[in-house]
Amino acid sequence: MDGDGELRAEFTDAATGRLRLCVTLTDLRLSVRKLGGSPVWQHGQEPVLELGLGDCVGCRAWRSEDAEDTEDAAAYLCAYFYPVRRSWTGAPAGRRREEQRFRVLTGRDARANLEQAERWARAVTHRASALRTPETRDSVKFGRVCVSRSVMVLVNPQSGRGQAMSLYTGPVLSMLSEANISHTLITTEHQNHAHELVRNADLSQWSAIVILSGDGLLFEVINGLMEREDWDEAIRTPLGILPGGSGNALAASVHHYTQAGPALGEDLLLSCCFLLYKGPVCPLDIVSVRLSSGRRLFSFLSLAWGFVADVDIESEKFRHVGAMRFLVGTLLRLASLRTYQGRLAFLPARDDSDLASISSSPRSRFRQRQSSNECATRNAIGDEFLLENESKNDRLPDNLLNPVGDSVPSDWTVEKEQDFVLVLATCHSHLAEELMAAPDARPDDGYLHLLYVTAGISRPALLRLFLAMEKGTHLTCECPHLMYQRVQALRLEPITKPGVITVDGEQVEYGPIQAQVAQGMWQDYMWMIPILKT
Numbered sequence: 001m002d003g004d005g006e007l008r009a010e011f012t013d014a015a016t017g018r019l020r021l022c023v024t025l026t027d028l029r030l031s032v033r034k035l036g037g038s039p040v041w042q043h044g045q046e047p048v049l050e051l052g053l054g055d056c057v058g059c060r061a062w063r064s065e066d067a068e069d070t071e072d073a074a075a076y077l078c079a080y081f082y083p084v085r086r087s088w089t090g091a092p093a094g095r096r097r098e099e100q101r102f103r104v105l106t107g108r109d110a111r112a113n114l115e116q117a118e119r120w121a122r123a124v125t126h127r128a129s130a131l132r133t134p135e136t137r138d139s140v141k142f143g144r145v146c147v148s149r150s151v152m153v154l155v156n157p158q159s160g161r162g163q164a165m166s167l168y169t170g171p172v173l174s175m176l177s178e179a180n181i182s183h184t185l186i187t188t189e190h191q192n193h194a195h196e197l198v199r200n201a202d203l204s205q206w207s208a209i210v211i212l213s214g215d216g217l218l219f220e221v222i223n224g225l226m227e228r229e230d231w232d233e234a235i236r237t238p239l240g241i242l243p244g245g246s247g248n249a250l251a252a253s254v255h256h257y258t259q260a261g262p263a264l265g266e267d268l269l270l271s272c273c274f275l276l277y278k279g280p281v282c283p284l285d286i287v288s289v290r291l292s293s294g295r296r297l298f299s300f301l302s303l304a305w306g307f308v309a310d311v312d313i314e315s316e317k318f319r320h321v322g323a324m325r326f327l328v329g330t331l332l333r334l335a336s337l338r339t340y341q342g343r344l345a346f347l348p349a350r351d352d353s354d355l356a357s358i359s360s361s362p363r364s365r366f367r368q369r370q371s372s373n374e375c376a377t378r379n380a381i382g383d384e385f386l387l388e389n390e391s392k393n394d395r396l397p398d399n400l401l402n403p404v405g406d407s408v409p410s411d412w413t414v415e416k417e418q419d420f421v422l423v424l425a426t427c428h429s430h431l432a433e434e435l436m437a438a439p440d441a442r443p444d445d446g447y448l449h450l451l452y453v454t455a456g457i458s459r460p461a462l463l464r465l466f467l468a469m470e471k472g473t474h475l476t477c478e479c480p481h482l483m484y485q486r487v488q489a490l491r492l493e494p495i496t497k498p499g500v501i502t503v504d505g506e507q508v509e510y511g512p513i514q515a516q517v518a519q520g521m522w523q524d525y526m527w528m529i530p531i532l533k534t
């Protein structure tokens with residue numbers, strides 16, 4: 001029964017037990033046809049309901065709908081699907097949950113009926129699982145991760161509008177149960193809870209860590225993992241993200257990389273849950289960030305100063321309106337538009353021929369870059385640059401950066417000191433669900449996508465840029481004040497005081513800041529969407 005080949009059986013509908021149904025299972029689909037009478041479902045001319053197993057997350061069987069009813073010898077079977085459906089409102093197509101329930105009654109023997117239902121459930125699950133193949137989409141290669149132990153699901157009940165817990169008990173729990181993925185829920189109780197938890201956790205217990213929150217909680221998790229003594233082992237822990245915050249930049253970016261079409265809110269959540277079940281994984285660039293005090297952070301998303309950082313932090317007070325908070329914040333900040341004086345320097349992206357000549361191993365790729373850069377510049381990491389318990393050979397040396405007091409290396413581009421409206425460097429396509437700041441960014445391209453807007457831009461022109469960013473077309477607006485550059489490293493020295501700098505949407509100390517991308521080093525380790533049940 002679990003093997004390949006077509007299976008066919010006659011069941012009845014679970015609700016009334018009266019409709020006779022011919023159910024057929026192939027390697028690719030489950031088809032249901034009504035026997036006798038007129039067709040109940042019409043797809044084209046076929047009186048058949050066709051459900052692709054590629055959209056199926058699981059199937060289960062049970063003895064009776066009513067445990068008290070010992071007279072009922074029937075068993076029941078239910079398969080769970082998440083096909084992409086168009087909305088009648090004309091909204092973009094999104095995944096919708098659909099279940100197919102059947103009553104299995106082949107004879108009076110209740111045990112035989114249950115065995116039949118269980119065989120079908122195994123066959124459906126097995127075939128659906130076989131369709132979870134790794135793939136390449138839009139140049140992002142997805143691998144797969146096997147999950148043999150429990151998954152830690154971290155939920156921040158305060159993220160977004162405070163709705164993350166209800167998202168967990170609703171669609172997330174539903175899909176995890178249907179896909180039979182064992183997990184442990186941990187609700188964060190305060191800021192830095194997740195950071196402390198993963199820094200001290202016995203990671204061997206967990207197959208993966210999944211964050212149901214905004215990007216802030218993932219930032220805590222990544223930095224917590226990086227602070228561990230066994231950081232190089234710890235960061236092999238697969239990470240996944242489900243959108244439960246206000247911005248949800250990484251979740252929106254991941255969704256974008258799979259070319260799944262635009263999705264917002266619960267559509268995005270369902271799509272990310274489905275990806276989680278499917279199990280595609282891919283490596284993630286991590287950015288080493290140095291603050292003026294010498295404190296070091298690891299970022300997976302963005303560094304912002306000026307307009308974007310101000311909106312992010314000032315709109316905290318509108319948290320109750322969810323993602324709308326960014327729109328409200330943008331309009332308010334536009335009304336009191338200001339400029340920020342500072343200095344900016346960066347190491348531009350290597351050219352493509354350089355990229356092509358890089359060896360195929362990610363780890364050796366990093367080492368190769370590191371040693372060539374060490375020749376070109378100098379390894380200028382002073383002791384004050386290191387974490388408390390960090391040795392010089394430890395934790396991704398910042399070989400591209402000079403100490404802030406020194407001038408930048410000679411191969412860097414130095415912009416003249418000037419007034420900016422915003423400086424934004426991002427690793428990913430999306431800055432929020434509806435803000436595609438760097439359409440060409442890829443999760444492991446090894447670059448920060450640097451955008452900056454210089455003073456002199458009018459309010460309407462800036463608003464137009466943000467509106468265009470919704471579809472990622474701002475770079476084609478030919479706005480003379482907008483600059484875009486892919487970079488490997490950067491230094492920003494704000495002169496205007498006071499001000500706000502954010503890293504991954506979290507406010508950090510204000511002052512000179514430097515960053516460099518660690519591409520190859522992390523390529524072996526960091527996974528974005530990791531779950532695969534075997």
Ligand SMILES: Nc1ncnc2c1ncn2[C@@H]1O[C@H](COP(=O)(O)OP(=O)(O)OP(=O)(O)O)[C@@H](O)[C@H]1O
Pocket residue numbers: 156157158159160161188189190191192193213214215216217218220244245246247248249505506
């Ligand atoms: N129980 C809690 N109470 C208060 N703050 C918390 C709690 N758990 C986590 N936090 C903090 O809440 C902050 C915001 O979380 P998060 O980024 O996940 O949501 P968000 O800001 O709504 O989403 P986004 O970053 O996508 O805009 C983080 O700094 C995190 O440390």
